[in-house]
Amino acid sequence: MVYNKQFDFEPRISLSLIINENNSIKANYAKHTQALHLVTNSESPFTSLDVWMPISPNIKHQVAHQYSLSHFYTFRKVPVTFSTEVFYKTLSNQIDYEEHANMLLNPNIEGELIFGKGWSYGLELLLRKNSGNFEGWIGYTLAKAYRQFKEINKGEPFSASFDRLHDFVLYGSYNLSKRWKISGSWLYATGATYTEPTGFFKYQNYTIPIYSEKNNERLPDYHRLDLMLSFRINKRNEAMYKHQITVSVFNVYARENPFNITYNKVKKTNTDEYEVPSDAFSKRDIVHTELYLLKVVPSLSYIFKVN
Amino acid sequence: MKLKLFSLIILVLFVIASCEQVTTVEIDPDNTKKIAVECLLTSEYKFQTVKITRPFYEIGQLPEGVLDAQVIISDSRKKYIFAPDSDSSGLYVSEIRFAAILKEEYNLQIILGKDTFAAQSSLIAVTPIGPVPLKPSWRTDSLFMIDNAFVSSEEAMWEVVIDWSGLDFENDGRDSVKLYYYTFNTIDVNQVFAPNKEIIEFPIGAKLRVKKYALTSDHAKYYRAVLSEVEWSGGFFDVSPANIPTNISNDAVGYFGACTVTEDSILVQYSSDKELVRTKIR
Numbered sequence: 001m002v003y004n005k006q007f008d009f010e011p012r013i014s015l016s017l018i019i020n021e022n023n024s025i026k027a028n029y030a031k032h033t034q035a036l037h038l039v040t041n042s043e044s045p046f047t048s049l050d051v052w053m054p055i056s057p058n059i060k061h062q063v064a065h066q067y068s069l070s071h072f073y074t075f076r077k078v079p080v081t082f083s084t085e086v087f088y089k090t091l092s093n094q095i096d097y098e099e100h101a102n103m104l105l106n107p108n109i110e111g112e113l114i115f116g117k118g119w120s121y122g123l124e125l126l127l128r129k130n131s132g133n134f135e136g137w138i139g140y141t142l143a144k145a146y147r148q149f150k151e152i153n154k155g156e157p158f159s160a161s162f163d164r165l166h167d168f169v170l171y172g173s174y175n176l177s178k179r180w181k182i183s184g185s186w187l188y189a190t191g192a193t194y195t196e197p198t199g200f201f202k203y204q205n206y207t208i209p210i211y212s213e214k215n216n217e218r219l220p221d222y223h224r225l226d227l228m229l230s231f232r233i234n235k236r237n238e239a240m241y242k243h244q245i246t247v248s249v250f251n252v253y254a255r256e257n258p259f260n261i262t263y264n265k266v267k268k269t270n271t272d273e274y275e276v277p278s279d280a281f282s283k284r285d286i287v288h289t290e291l292y293l294l295k296v297v298p299s300l301s302y303i304f305k306v307n
Numbered sequence: 308m309k310l311k312l313f314s315l316i317i318l319v320l321f322v323i324a325s326c327e328q329v330t331t332v333e334i335d336p337d338n339t340k341k342i343a344v345e346c347l348l349t350s351e352y353k354f355q356t357v358k359i360t361r362p363f364y365e366i367g368q369l370p371e372g373v374l375d376a377q378v379i380i381s382d383s384r385k386k387y388i389f390a391p392d393s394d395s396s397g398l399y400v401s402e403i404r405f406a407a408i409l410k411e412e413y414n415l416q417i418i419l420g421k422d423t424f425a426a427q428s429s430l431i432a433v434t435p436i437g438p439v440p441l442k443p444s445w446r447t448d449s450l451f452m453i454d455n456a457f458v459s460s461e462e463a464m465w466e467v468v469i470d471w472s473g474l475d476f477e478n479d480g481r482d483s484v485k486l487y488y489y490t491f492n493t494i495d496v497n498q499v500f501a502p503n504k505e506i507i508e509f510p511i512g513a514k515l516r517v518k519k520y521a522l523t524s525d526h527a528k529y530y531r532a533v534l535s536e537v538e539w540s541g542g543f544f545d546v547s548p549a550n551i552p553t554n555i556s557n558d559a560v561g562y563f564g565a566c567t568v569t570e571d572s573i574l575v576q577y578s579s580d581k582e583l584v585r586t587k588i589r
Contacts (some may be wrong), residue, residue: 099549100532102493195548198335199362201343201560202370204487206537210362210549210560212337218439261332262541263366265502269479274327276538278505285367290330291541 009063026070037095038050039109053095058110060093079131084123091118096149105306119158136172143167153214161215165190179232184225190285191219197263205280209263219258219290224251242305250297258290265289336364341422342373344561348380348413349520349568350430352406355380357389357399359417362560372397377418382411407565415555415563426555426563430493433521433567435462439467439585441575450508451575451583459490462527464520464566476510484509491531497539497546504538512587515573520566528552529562 012030021027037059039051055061070085094116097103101112106269122143129135145160166189173183196217197209226248233243251257265274266284274289345358357378360370377388378399389399407413409430417424437458444450457465465488472482484507522530532551540548553560573585 097547100535100546100552102495103546104494104496104499106493175403196332196334197548198337199340199364200366200368201340201362202360203343203345203533203561206533207366208533208551208560209536209548210337210340211548212339216335240548256326256328258330260541260545261330262502263332264537264540265327266505267329268505273320273503275499275503275505276541278486278507279481279483280487281481281483288330288332288366289327289541291327291543295326 006035006055006061008063020279022074022076024072026068026072028066028068028070030066031248032064032066034064035060039095039103039113048173053109059095059113060115062094063092065090077130080127080129082128085127086121086123088121089119091120093305094118094147094149096147096152098151110157114149114151116147116152118145118147120145120160121165125278133175134172137169138171139167141167156213158214158216159193161193163193163215178237179235181230181232183230184226184227186223186225188221190221192259193218194261196261200263205282207264207286219261222257224255224257225253227252238307241305242303244303244305246301246303248299248301250299251295254295256292256295260291262289262291308483332366334364334366338362338364340558342376342417342419342424342559342561343370344415344417344424344426344555344559344563346380346415346561346563347520348407348428348563348565350406350408350433350566351568352404354404355387355389355401355407356392357415357417358397359399359419360397365371370397373419375419377416379416381414381416382407385410407567409567413563413565416557422557424555424557428526428554428563428565429523430565430567431461431521431523433519433569434464436471436517436519436569436571439515439517439573440587441583443583444508446508449511451511451513452459452506452508453486453488455488457488457490459519461538462522462524463490463491464522464530466518466520466577468516469507469513470516471513473507474510474512476513479507489527489530489534491527493531495531495539495546496544497535497542500542500544501539502542507573511575511577513575514569515575516569517573518568520568522566523566525552525554526564526566529554530566 009032010033013028017025035055036052039053053059057104066087066089068085068087070083073082096114096116098112098114103109103112106112120143122141125140126137128137145163146157147160148157169185171185175179175181193215194217195211195214199210200207201210227244228248230246232245264276264286266277266286267303268275277284323540340362343360343362348355359373359376361373362369374391380387387401387405389401392398392400397481407430411433412427415426440454440456441451442454444452453467467486468483470483486507529552534553535546536548554563555561572588574588576586578584
């Protein structure tokens with residue numbers, strides 16, 4: 001039995017112009033559709049409570065149109081490529097949620113959804129070395145991403161939660177010997193958007209935030225350095241069974257990258273911890289706090305591969 | 308069971324690996340919201356109150372009371388005039404005692420200069436309170452806590468005033484506290500993973516006054532949104548922040564609610580065989 005049927009097509013056009021042995025230009029257009037929507041009302045960086053919903057009579061395909069123009073340059077004397085790409089993307093049938101939507105164990109969850117559109121554009125630069133003892137790349141993206149829903153932000157466009165104006169990645173790896181390899185990466189990105197209150201009011205001694213615009217502020221910029229040292233246990237690279245041990249350190253310089261700013265906590269007596277106050281008679285001062293995760297995290301892993 | 312254990316391990320790991328610290332935030336004020344209204348009309352025969360304050364723009368700041376408003380609540384039979392209370396800035400008290408009753412619709416009207424703010428509310432019946440859920444403190448069996456396991460067939464708010472004045476017990480210099488609990492028909496992700504909340508312990512011999520307020524569906528939605536922004540916010544699974552709904556017109560915030568109320572007062576004691584006893588008091 002067919003419950004729901006939706007038809008769409010996905011045309012793609014790609015034009016390539018090779019100017020000379022070092023330079024080429026590409027122009028692309030693609031239409032993508034997706035029959036699954038991610039349903040979560042959480043601002044959390046963890047995704048364990050996310051739900052993927054298929055299309056239904058009430059939920060249409062997500063549709064994206066992407067236009068891009070890129071230039072590739074290959075250096076003559078070194079095995080290095082440099083690419084530049086500009087892109088523009090439109091998205092329709094995007095899902096968001098009614099304010100304070102009831103998402104959990106709700107059999108009528110589709111009634112809590114709202115539908116809108118989005119668009120993004122940007123510039124991507126990538127310098128890459130893919131061979132030799134030293135490999136690596138430097139990538140930079142300058143981009144903006146917006147969403148617009150009639151029911152949110154008074155119908156005005158707002159920056160998407162994943163919008164990052166600057167995104168920079170530096171990666172390098174070096175073969176110390178045939179079996180030892182060291183690598184590292186440094187990431188930098190503009191802080192994520194969040195909705196900051198523009199005022200407060202009191203009700204039953206609760207301090208309740210008032211918001212004006214969605215995603216009107218940004219968390220502090222995100223950056224971290226990760227390092228990794230790996231050792232191949234097999235002497236021969238061509239062995240059928242491969243064993244490798246890797247030691248890595250995440251966020252080497254212990255950058256405190258907050259993922260949340262709160263407006264509802266008080267300092268616990270005689271500790272450095274914070275909690276939500278219970279007592280409506282209390283006159284304790286509410287403070288702003290920021291939550292961050294995972295400072296320095298070392299790890300040890302063993303990889304076994306069968307060729 | 309395995310899923311629960313896995314979730315617990317993940318949560319413990321997050322807590323160990325995470326940290327929270329004070330930060331400074333510069334609020335960019337938006338003063339389009341004119342007033343904040345707090346009014347809970349009840350079925351108790353008493354002087355009813357309406358509190359009107361201004362929104363404020365720095366956390367920890369005390370709201371400024373609105374002094375020169377005209378406040379009227381009316382039903383199909385009568386108009387009740389409210390006068391400013393000279394002891395509490397922004398508080399308006401009804402000139403006579405009255406009780407809100409079932410099947411009446413109550414209209415709130417606030418006139419402030421050229422602005423008029425209006426709201427309507429009605430009541431639903433409240434069911435009996437039932438036993439107050441208590442549990443022993445994990446530190447010592449002479450202290451108790453309220454167990455957030457109130458049961459109600461209708462959505463409800465529970466106000467619990469715990470008074471240990473006169474008893475040999477020290478808790479941050481306080482001798483009484485007021486706590487609120489809620490029973491909703493819904494459950495939320497941020498409610499399940501709410502951040503740590505202040506734990507209030509009280510000794511044997513404490514007096515508890517418990518009031519149960521029956522909430523209409525819209526009133527319950529209001530409190531659920533309040534908790535989402537205040538008590539359940541700041542954990543690892545926050546939901547998207549949004550303004551609290553209001554039933555008050557003309558760019559005001561807050562809520563005009565009307566509730567039937569039932570009340571119980573108990574004394575927490577041990578029986579001779581060390582069983583917890585809730586003795587009713589008047």
